[in-house]
Every structure is written in C-alpha cells, then in structure tokens.
Amino acid sequence: MAHFPEDRLALLYRVSQAFNSSLELEAVLDAVMDEVIAATRAERGFIMLRDDDGQLTPRTARGLDQRDIAAPAFQVSRGIVERVAQEGRPLLTSDAQSDSWLRNRASVMALGLRAILCVPLALKDKRIGVVYVDNRLHAGIFTPADLELLTAIAASAAAAIENARLYQVAVEKGRLERELQVAREVQASLLPRAVPRLPGWDIAAHWQPAREVAGDYYDFIPGPDGALGLVIADVTDKGMPAALFMATTRTTLRASLNPAALGAAPLTEALAQANRLICADSVNSMFVTLIYVRLPTAGDLVCVNAGHNPALVYHPAADRFEMFWRTGLPLGVQPEARFDQHVFALDPGDLLLLYTDGLPDALDPAGQEFGLERVRALLRQHAARPAGEIVRALAEAVAAHAGEAALFDDITLLLARRPAAGRADG
Secondary structure, eight states, rough: OOOOHHHHHHHHOOOOOOOTTOOOOHHHHHHHHHHHHHHTTEEEEEEEETTSOOOEEEEEETTTHHHHOOSSSSOOOOOHHHHHHHHHHOOSSSSSTTTTTTTTTTHHHHHHHEEEEEEEEETTEEEOOOOOOESSOOOOOOOHHHHHHHHHHHHHHHHHHHHHHHHHHHHHHHHHHOOOOOOOOHHHHHHSSSOOOOOOOEEEEEEEEESSSSSSEEEEOOGGGGGGGEEEEEESOOOHHHHHHHHHHHHHHHHSSSSHTTSSSSSHHHEEEHHHHHHHOOOOOOOOOEEEEEEESOOOOEEEEEEOOOEEETTTTTTTTEOOOOOOOOSSTTTTTOOOOEEEETTTOEEEEEEEETTTTTTTSSEEEEHHHHHHHHHHHTTTSSSHHHHHHHHHHHHHHHHHHSSSSSSEEEEEEOTTOOOOOO
C-alpha cells in the first residue's frame, strides 16, 4: 500500500470530495481531470471510458487552462491506452521519444509525446476505462510517486464515475418511464370513452396492453342507416413503433369508413382504400391485421377480415360455433390488395366475439397456451349473461391461467350479443 506525505493525503481527500460533489457525469469527469492535471503538473489529460460496444471513447479531454481539447480521439497514443485498459496495469514513461516500445509508434512521434502517465479506472475486476496524462514539452516530469498518486486518484474517481453513471441511468430510466406513461395515457385516450348503445345489441370491450403501450386497439365507427361498425386490430410489432402505427391506422380507418366518405361505395372498397393509404405510410414493413363487423339495427351482419384471427360466433340454441376467417391480406402489405366479405345473421341470444391473438396465445408458467377451446367453453358457460360479464369472465380466466407469468402479447376483446327475447341487457 502506498504511503503519501500529509500534503498528498490532504490532496487525495480534497480530490475525493470534489469527485463526490456532483452526480452529473460530465461534471464529475471534468472535476476528475482538472484535479489530476493540477496534482501531476501534466500539460493535458484525458479520460476514456468503455462504451456499450467495449470501445474506449474519450469522455473528457482538458488542458492546463481547464478548457476542453478538440478532437481528443486523435490526441493520445491508442497503443498506450489500449494496453493499460487490457492489462489493467499502470504505465509511466519518462520520455516516449526514446522508449524502445513507443518510439516507433506513429502517434507518439507525430504528437511529440514525451512524459506519459496512464492508469486504469477499475471497480473490483471491472475495468471501465483509463486516466491518461502527458507532457509534450518536458521529459522526466513524472515520477513513480506521481504514478502512485494517480493510481490512488483513479481508484476514487472510478467509484465517483460509476455512481454518476448509475445516477444518469436512473434519471434516464425515470424520464423514459414517465414518457411511456404519458404515451399510454395518450393511447388510451384514443380508445372509445364508452361503449355506444345500439338498439337490439349488448356490446362490451376489454383492452389490456402487455407493455406500457400497445399495438392492439378497438374502435366503434358509426355506419350508414344507424348501423355501428366494430373494429379490432393488431399491429405486427410491439412497443412504441406499434403504438404509433396503431394511431395512424385508426385515423385512416375512421376517415375511410365514415359514412360521408363511404357514400354508396361497398364496404370492401372502403377497406381497399384504407389499405392503400396505410401502405403509403408504412415503414419498416409494419402492417396491421384487422376485423371490421357492421352491426345493423335490423338484418344481417357484414364482416371483413384482413388477415386477423377468425371472428367467433356462438349460437346457444343449437350449441354451435362458427368461425369467419380472413377475406383479405393484412392492411399495409400490398397496396392493390382486394377484400371480400362475410354476410351472416345472429338470432336472439347469439354471441359474436372479436379478439386479438393475445387471448388464445396467453401462456401459463409452464408454457401452455390458453387456447380457443377454453374460449369456447367460457362462451358456452356464460352465454346467457350480459356482454360485460362475459368479457370480464374471459379476462379473469386468462389472468388466472397466466398466474405469475407476464403477458407476452396485448389482449383486446369486443363482444356483441343479441339479447334473448324479452330481455334488454344492452
């Protein structure tokens, strides 16, 4: 262990206090470098830290005047800093111009380097960078005592730098979490505030993002002659990109399926127009699967399935299920894609379930999927109950199935039910 005279012990104490006076990483780095230059009488000083790719990158470069040095990456001998960082041993050279292993290095000769000190920044067995100082004017200015002092300073500096780095990470994480929370609030505000009331129908919805923001969404779009359009969609990505693409898709669909814009055009042509617009806006090959079902006040339902999970219909009177599979590609895949439609009827007591793949694909801790058989069993069990209670039963069953396992995908449900004769659940 090095033994320092009282003046240098006082210096080490003062330096340590300076290092820990701030948690701002850049301020800590500048404080470290200014104290090191003053303590060693160096002309210049550099701190280089390992980045995420493991490369040594200059983070601060200072001179005697406490000003930053331009282009620091080209002002040091990379051979020296790489050797010290790799081996973890400090280096002192009194005159690099005459040192046998340095004098043939182009950077040493070109920069006119003479006296050099370089010590590792290390925390336990982790080397996070190096502290490097030099003097291009005077050979022999650094002594072994300076090397011991710089090594002691570096030990204190490494802890201060790591604390500042961790603080910066925490601040950034907090900022990102807040931004994601705001994004989730904005996204939730795009969902319908309430389920519309449509004569002859009982409707309920459920939206559960797997992350802070989701690529799933649902919507209600007024149709012609008092009809109501149900939309459920799933962007084929996760996180913020999916959420942004979802918002664009929602706006486009609302504009394309609006009765004023639709006019006398078939529903399939409106979806084709929406697809062309979404293809024009799509980046990074993102696309969206979607089902649109038009609920009439009377008469048959119309369904267009753009590459989505099949719509599931249950007829309790016959204890029979129907599935309406895709009638076209997902939106955003092919600009000239065409779409067909299903036309079907629901009798009193019948159920229509639209869902995203987070419902059947939900996993339990053992990796077993929830599956459509469980969905069918729940619809059969609760078919006589109001739509809101059926949706709640589905959501609770998925939660019980998943247990402690985190949701892998968003879950969105839309359920429409024709109340049985004599009942008015909606």
